[in-house]
Amino acid sequence: DVKVTQSSRYLVKRTGEKVFLECVQDMDHENMFWYRQDPGLGLRLIYFSYDVKMKEKGDIPEGYSVSREKKERFSLILESASTNQTSMYLCASTSPRSGVATQYFGPGTRLLVL
């Protein structure tokens, strides 16, 4: 079974803080993704990575950055947290070797920025 873990289930941060969200997958997947989920907006892609050291902007990258130093780990960084970044953050992974686009998700991190 694919296992995607996220470092925290719940986080509370203050405006202006630097926030790190960590994601680790154990299936040797090349591709990893960060989404945020907000009511009525579905899942929106923030950043994704097809390989170590590689990153691509998704649909809403502003205010975020990412780091992929190891294949299994993909970090999302909020450089200076703002209240509009309060959301559920979801990490996912997949492998092009599987031949299909099915992504496997972690449990999510619910972030509250005060």
Place this chain on the structure above:
Amino acid sequence: DQQVKQNSPSLSVQEGRISILNCDYTNSMFDYFLWYKKYPAEGPTFLISISSIKDKNEDGRFTVFLNKSAKHLSLHIVPSQPGDSAVYFCAASAGTDKLIFGTGTRLQVFP
């Protein structure tokens, strides 16, 4: 520009009946479609998928139908159970691993 649309934000169905969740898309390049189920405070879990070369895929109580000419897909759950109460997202891809998600439909199955 919402390429994948779920126009019904919520659906309420009695236990034992059929649940039908709908999804429309605009991009004719989409060739793979998926449904995910999400419980509160959990990540989405993959439910069922369909390739654009098919018009139906079935897995137990879940069936996905694809109508390419109408750019429409639907998920049928028969019979519906209380444990099916969740938010359902449809998603689509166009030959890559990048998925475009709809906004979700909250299904409530009541006794």
